[in-house]
Amino acid sequence: MAEQMGRRGRRVRNEINMVPFIDVMLVLLIIFMVSAPLMPTGVVDLPSVGKAQQPPQQVIELVVEDEARVRVRVNQRDVDTYAIEALAEQVRLLQAQAEGGPAQSPVIISARKDLRYDTVIQVMDRLQRAGVARVGLSVRTTGA
Template identity: 80%
Template structure:
């Protein structure tokens, strides 16, 4: 009763040929289309030149959690608390030759001080509406 038919065995292996064909087609498409794509231009901020240097620069040196030393044109004026700092900065800006807009405020801090304290100083100045507040940076030697 052998009818000449053989029982078909299933193959338990993955046929990789169609997968390789699809990958090669995709590779060719990406190789052809990649040079045609426009490159993205990122506008990075640059350091601009000021029209004129300010006549008065107020520097706030954060000494500790509650003490701030106020310096005007690199000369120490006084040491104050965080609560009185904003009023004194506004008074110094009002006395400056350019008015409140003329004197920038720069915040400096010790390296070992928590950054949260610096952020509190910036927040107090921002809430009081003090314009032109920046952070002091020290250039790294290369």
Template identity: 70%
Template structure:
């Protein structure tokens, strides 16, 4: 027994492998208080949304392309239904209508409108068809609600 005491004692204390959570909790509470105090002081982000442009004078002739579903469109000239056709025939029909105008292709605006259930990809496809046909003034129909 004398030899055991000379080496460091008879009974050794075992170390326990545990994580002390108290300092961790203290740090988290301090961070929480800092964020709660500083959050109302941060500036809020303001998003500038584009506004609808208003023309001084309404154009004399307006061609409206109403997208009924992914493959079919209806043409309206000055709010009167003219024809119904597929999207692939749209370029052949729009070009003569633009050439009839007195000011050339730049004078007649083409407006695209679609129902809510039509996919956005279809609207982009119609815009692409009109661009390839040489239509320079293409707009999207926007309806605003008053109140």
């Protein structure tokens, strides 16, 4: 009878013992706290921007109005509105008329923020195929 009571008094408890888990976590915490100041910090070499000697004589800005029309501005004055198909030739003519020569006239492309970016890429592609040099994108949006 004593053997039966001994079996009933000992029950198997299905619990996770948290003490070893906490001990391991504390040891890892101490290791990371000690080793963190010893790790070398990453150094990022950022490119520097040089300043131009003098601003260009003529800046051509292309404002993409919609999927078919582009407004051309020279030195912040509107010149005309062209279809995308005829744009590259007009830009080359404007660059050829510049005082500093075609290579000195930068072309900046601006677009409304609600316009599909594919249209801007099409304008850039047409300019590149026509051999227009110094093409950049504007970082500000025009219109709403």
